[in-house]
Amino acid sequence: MLDFLIYPVSGVMKLWHLLLHNLMGLDDSIAWFISLFGLVITVRAIIAPFTWKMYKSGRLNAQIRPRRAAIEKEFEGRHDQESIRAMQQKQRDLNKEFGINPLAGCVPMLIQLPTVIGLYQVLLRMARPEGGLDNPTIHPIGFLSAEEVQTFLEGKVANVPLPAYVAMPTEQLAFLDTTRGDVLSFVLPLFIIAAVFTAFNMALSTYRNFQTNDYASGFSTGMLKTFIWLAVLAPIFPLLLGLTGPFPTAIALYWVTNNLWTFGQTAIMHFVIEHKYPLTEEFKEHHRALRDIYREGQKEKRSFLWTRRKNCLMMVLTPHKASELHAENVAMTEERTSRLEAEKAEKKDLKAKRRESRRKINQETMTKMKERRKANKAKRQAGGQTPGETSGEAAPEITEDTGKDSAESTAGDTLTDHPGTEKA
Secondary structure, three states, X not given: OOHHHHHHHHHHHHHHHHHHHHHOOOOHHHHHHHHHHHHHHHHHHHHHHHHHHHHHHHHHXXXXXXXXXXXXXXXXXXXXXXXXXXXXXXXXXXXXXXXXOOOOOHHHHHHHHHHHHHHHHHHHHHHXXXXXXXXXXXXXXXOEOHHHHHHHHOOEEOOEEXXXXXXXXXXXXXXXXXXXXXXXXXXXXHHHHHHHHHHHHHHHXXXXXXXXXXXXXXXXXXXXXXXXXXXXXXXXXXXXXXXXXXXXXXXXXXXXXXXXXXHHHHHHHHHHHHHHOOOOHHHHXXXXXXXXXXXXXXXXXXXXXXXXXXXXXXXXXXXXXXXXXXXXXXXXXXXXHHHHHHHHHHHHHHHHHHHHHHHHHHHHHHHHHXXXXXXXXXXXXXXXXXXHHHHOOOXXXXXXXXXXXXXXXXXXXXXXXXXXXXXX
């Protein structure tokens, strides 16, 4: 299903090998070794502009968050069509003022993800060919011919075959004329370096997320907590997978190169963002206010849980007060649950009413567009100019669900602010 992704990546790798081996006369092993670095550099350099757009979009979306919140507050609780039109027009004007495209953060991810998948697919298929290493028939991979795949399988770095991995069966290691100890002594430092730079990359991404986290969004705050855990756990994966899984020496070299590149690129872009688009005082004040509100909510939740647990403990220690303490717990829980459900129901009702208003606006817009097309068609059949050609008026614009109540803008801000979270 993902076969089409291997063609552009294999093409880049083939060009590097042709340059190094055919034109510069380097040995096949050295040519393939350097081609792994060339592959990472080429592909990551191509998608670097899209990564920069993602960084920039995330920072600008964060910068205008206070003004978006002001617009939301201005139209708080209103769901009539006139209010929806006015609110969305102000949001569009705000995006236009700062040059923000709501889809700017999505497109880079759609480009980067297939590219990364293609990288792994090519390297895994080359290092672990179909039918095994001892299969006399080697199949081509993308633009790489069977002969080129064969020379890759025969390539060595520091006398360690590129297809070899630590967990490889002993007979296959013997077939490659190497031992588990030789492979381990070469790849273990590589996996350690990959783990260290994975930790650096995750820490930098988490710090950037913490700087601009939207505490008013449960999704954004949940993502922040997830990234904190990933920053702790992610460095384990290169070591765990590298030492126990079928990850060849070629993948180890790729991991190190890719993580070094990612760290350097992330650090440079973060430095440029901080100097070219520094966080404004308006944003910092808004961010602190939301964070204080969030912390108060968390404090109230912890206090509720602590009181309930204390009552449960006291029921055991003082059985004669068990019914009274149980009733207190039930009353506290019911009061808190009813309050939270009422708030949730109010927000849900407002979303539904706004969604219905947008639907009606879009229906009216579509009706006007159809009527205009009919008028244009009738005018063309009559042999004259179309009304649009005469008056120069633009087509009606369909309203967009850009409000925060849709949760789309919040998710977009969060995702675009985390481009550097690729696992090792």
